[in-house]
Amino acid sequence: MEELPEWTCCGATFSMSADSAMGLVAPTRILASAKEAGKLLTLCSFCYNTLKRTNRVIATDAEQRRKVTTFIEEDYQGNVQTVHLLEVLRDEIGFEALAARVSKRLDGLKVAPYYGCLLLRPAEELGFDDPERPTILENFLKSLGCGVVDFPHKTECCGSFVAVSSPEVAQACSARILDAAVKQGAEMLVVSCPLCQYNLDRVQRQVQAGRGRATGVPVLYFSQLLAIALGCEEGCLHLGEHVVDPRPRLSKWLGQTSQATALV
Amino acid sequence: MAAEPAMVRFFLMGKRHDVPRGLTIQKAMEYSGYRLLRGCGCRGGFCGACGTVYRIGSDYRLKVGLACQTVVEDQMYLAQIPFFPAVKATYKVEDLPPTAETLISLYPEILRCVGCNTCRKVCPQEIEVMRYIAAAQRGDIAKVADLSFDCLMCGLCASRCPAEIVQYHVAILARRLYSRHIAKPATHLTRRVAAIDRGECDADLEVMVAADSARLKALYNAREIEPEDLEAAGQE
Numbered sequence: 001m002e003e004l005p006e007w008t009c010c011g012a013t014f015s016m017s018a019d020s021a022m023g024l025v026a027p028t029r030i031l032a033s034a035k036e037a038g039k040l041l042t043l044c045s046f047c048y049n050t051l052k053r054t055n056r057v058i059a060t061d062a063e064q065r066r067k068v069t070t071f072i073e074e075d076y077q078g079n080v081q082t083v084h085l086l087e088v089l090r091d092e093i094g095f096e097a098l099a100a101r102v103s104k105r106l107d108g109l110k111v112a113p114y115y116g117c118l119l120l121r122p123a124e125e126l127g128f129d130d131p132e133r134p135t136i137l138e139n140f141l142k143s144l145g146c147g148v149v150d151f152p153h154k155t156e157c158c159g160s161f162v163a164v165s166s167p168e169v170a171q172a173c174s175a176r177i178l179d180a181a182v183k184q185g186a187e188m189l190v191v192s193c194p195l196c197q198y199n200l201d202r203v204q205r206q207v208q209a210g211r212g213r214a215t216g217v218p219v220l221y222f223s224q225l226l227a228i229a230l231g232c233e234e235g236c237l238h239l240g241e242h243v244v245d246p247r248p249r250l251s252k253w254l255g256q257t258s259q260a261t262a263l264v
Numbered sequence: 265m266a267a268e269p270a271m272v273r274f275f276l277m278g279k280r281h282d283v284p285r286g287l288t289i290q291k292a293m294e295y296s297g298y299r300l301l302r303g304c305g306c307r308g309g310f311c312g313a314c315g316t317v318y319r320i321g322s323d324y325r326l327k328v329g330l331a332c333q334t335v336v337e338d339q340m341y342l343a344q345i346p347f348f349p350a351v352k353a354t355y356k357v358e359d360l361p362p363t364a365e366t367l368i369s370l371y372p373e374i375l376r377c378v379g380c381n382t383c384r385k386v387c388p389q390e391i392e393v394m395r396y397i398a399a400a401q402r403g404d405i406a407k408v409a410d411l412s413f414d415c416l417m418c419g420l421c422a423s424r425c426p427a428e429i430v431q432y433h434v435a436i437l438a439r440r441l442y443s444r445h446i447a448k449p450a451t452h453l454t455r456r457v458a459a460i461d462r463g464e465c466d467a468d469l470e471v472m473v474a475a476d477s478a479r480l481k482a483l484y485n486a487r488e489i490e491p492e493d494l495e496a497a498g499q500e
Contacts (some may be wrong), residue, residue, distance in 0.1 A: 008379045008398040026379025036460075072381065 045193035105145030112186035113137030220244030303346030318342035364403025383483030408438035
């Protein structure tokens with residue numbers, strides 16, 4: 001695995017306008033910069049969605065391909081495969097092999113997997129997992145030793161960009177997701193998308209505790225739990241920057257040597 | 265093989281001029297009778313005052329160069345951009361933390377970058393302008409400072425930016441933040457200033473003030489060069 005020497009923002013949104021080429025420019029340049037490797041890895045749901053859908057346009061729409069590649073002055077035919085880290089863990093490493101490498105099993109931790117929209121939809125373009133009944137996060141969490149909490153809102157929208165224009169609408173979306181997860185016994189949620197993390201975590205600062213709304217529920221990136229389970233240093237995880245501090249619930253696994261859990 | 269014609273024909277803001285081959289754009293303008301009051305500064309490729317855009321014949325590509333450095337070509341159609349309107353934030357760099365938030369609060373338009381790379385294509389210094397704007401968005405101040413180091417602030421990037429970013433003002437803010445808050449302090453300079461303040465150089469200076477011309481020349485020729493280097497060499 002090699003980091004791209006240079007990269008820019010992908011635009012974070014796949015253009016809803018089919019004849020607009022400007023939104024394709026930045027993601028196409030990023031894809032072209034990975035054409036030697038042939039495979040581009042991302043952690044972020046937005047990047048995954050934008051890069052993968054852009055690549056489909058470049059690979060299948062000759063007119064857009066000509067327009068965009070002559071503008072960026074790159075010969076790019078759409079040969080780069082965009083993969084998400086969860087896909088690499090599932091398809092290339094394998095969840096069983098991952099489980100074997102876990103040095104701190106997160107036994108007893110009840111986690112709700114939250115997919116949101118961008119990893120799954122549009123399913124015919126992304127092909128990430130079953131858009132209605134996805135299982136990749138569940139299997140990932142099981143391989144770390146977590147208890148998986150199923151809940152009906154795991155593929156609902158968190159409110160996304162609406163948080164900018166109509167914050168109360170986004171807050172209602174996010175609060176509903178948290179409530180549903182907590183009702184099923186979740187102690188925390190894991191996400192892959194930075195905007196899901198932002199909305200679900202931050203809404204807990206805005207809703208009033210004790211009015212039937214769930215508060216104090218940490219919202220972590222799947223990669224943070226992965227790092228803890230693999231025994232990474234806590235310092236690189238920035239756990240203190242969350243609105244809801246996950247460290248009290250995770251204290252059992254933080255700053256502890258991996259030998260202690262080897263017996264489990 | 266026929267020799268190249270001695271004269272070339274170029275067009276300055278649409279007006280035709282014939283000038284000897286080999287002149288810079290700046291000298292070609294003066295040869296044609298113009299007196300340069302604006303859009304001309306150091307004449308050495310450093311000040312960025314003489315940013316020029318041009319096309320050659322019917323080639324669609326827009327080209328750029330500094331008028332003092334770029335040789336005039338046949339069928340060159342050019343105009344100078346000596347000044348481009350640009351918003352500039354005022355700040356006290358001492359009070360600003362070297363973070364993405366600082367750059368974004370003073371220049372929020374950097375988040376409008378669509379990644380078109382036109383700034384890079386138009387830069388006469390071939391600076392990776394889009395890359396340093398990406399670094400600015402991420403708060404990588406050291407990288408902005410490094411990538412933008414050769415910027416002359418000619419303004420051509422800002423003239424072409426569809427997001428209306430004034431890249432070179434963002435870059436100079438980053439370089440100021442870098443030198444103020446991130447770069448290692450120059451300890452040898454601090455030591456030398458302290459030594460001067462303590463009066464350690466006064467006696468030597470008084471000798472020179474009292475010396476006549478011949479004595480000054482002798483002192484100059486026998487001077488110690490880079491004394492700290494000599495010291496360091498002596499210690500090894």
